[in-house]
């Protein structure tokens with residue numbers, strides 16, 4: 225079968241891109257190797273800008289209508305220091321729910337979706353210039369489809385690009401790893417609408433309340449970025465994560481230490497160029513920094529809307545591929561997402577120095593009356609900071 229677009233990966237990037245290409249009238253196949261709905265290691269916080277982007281594509285009410293919790297407070301902890309920053313415009317929602325809903329929206333728009341289906345881009349066939357072939361694996365069955373454009377959104381751990389000779393993927397050697405879990409254990413420790421962020425020398429752990437699956441039984445998402453050596457020393461991501469929480473005064477931390485936290489590959493990674501012949505990468509697959517600022521989903525969805533519109537332009541001008549498309553895509557990514565990732569990279573570096581972090585917490589806690597330093601700083605990383613004591617709905 226031949227499609228205008230095949231999208232690999234149905235996280236926020238892939239699902240939203242498939243919805244947008246379908247809405248642009250392009251025949252679209254969306255595939256994911258996982259069986260949906262599925263868990264994903266994530267802090268599960270959509271920031272103010274992610275909510276605004278969903279609003280711009282007509283899905284603004286989706287997170288709250290699905291039980292998402294409006295975020296009101298960011299509590300930062302480092303040892304005995306604590307600062308509470310009022311925030312608004314963000315929502316916490318489990319990835320199980322959010323990603324499933326976005327896939328449903330893609331299907332409603334006309335995309336074909338196949339879950340439990342691993343995709344692999346096949347080597348370039350010099351005799352076939354108008355399409356790229358993709359192998360689809362479901363259990364032991366293998367089929368082949370073709371696409372004018374392959375959109376790769378297979379996330380941090382995806383190997384679609386690194387399996388191709390055409391693309392080189394770079395990993396920062398100092399990179400931390402991610403780990404996370406959704407649990408009911410110790411969920412009562414976190415207030416509804418609060419982001420609890422514990423920072424330590426070996427990493428940081430965020431916790432947030434999620435929509436309830438069973439009424440009256442609160443759940444939390446725990447998500448961490450951890451030093452690989454420290455995880456090895458301590459024995460497991462769960463033990464290190466709970467130690468960092470404990471140092472910040474989180475009283476239920478020991479109950480979390482032996483849970484089976486799921487790990488991720490190294491966080492700071494990406495391909496040299498975001499694509500190859502008839503392939504464009506976006507979302508985490510195009511490069512990822514670190515999750516502290518909670519911007520990953522916003523970047524993923526922003527790049528999804530942009531790549532869908534670029535794919536429409538390519539098909540509208542006849543579907544030809546002259547080799548300059550990857551460069552053009554790289555420059556569009558730079559304008560929409562990568563410039564802001566530079567700032568996040570700076571914040572991630574700062575987090576590795578306890579002294580600088582202490583200073584940053586002190587600056588964030590400064591502010592009286594009509595001004596607080598936290599507002600412009602939060603604004604830079606996509607969060608709506610409120611004046612102390614004021615709430616914006």
Ligand SMILES: Cc1cc2nc3c(=O)[nH]c(=O)nc-3n(C[C@H](O)[C@H](O)[C@H](O)COP(=O)(O)OP(=O)(O)OC[C@H]3O[C@@H](n4cnc5c(N)ncnc54)[C@H](O)[C@@H]3O)c2cc1C
Nearest residue numbers: 233235236237257267269343378379402507508515520521
């Ligand atoms: C610890 C941690 C905490 C985070 N906290 C936040 C937060 O609070 N807020 C925020 O905005 N961001 C956060 N992020 C970042 C966020 O999770 C990612 O930026 C976001 O998920 C990227 O979306 P994506 O669609 O690009 O990739 P993903 O969501 O990773 O989706 C990729 C999909 O591709 C599929 N796939 C992979 N390979 C194949 C294949 N060969 N064939 C078919 N399917 C395939 C996978 O199954 C997966 O479903 C966090 C990340 C980490 C690690």
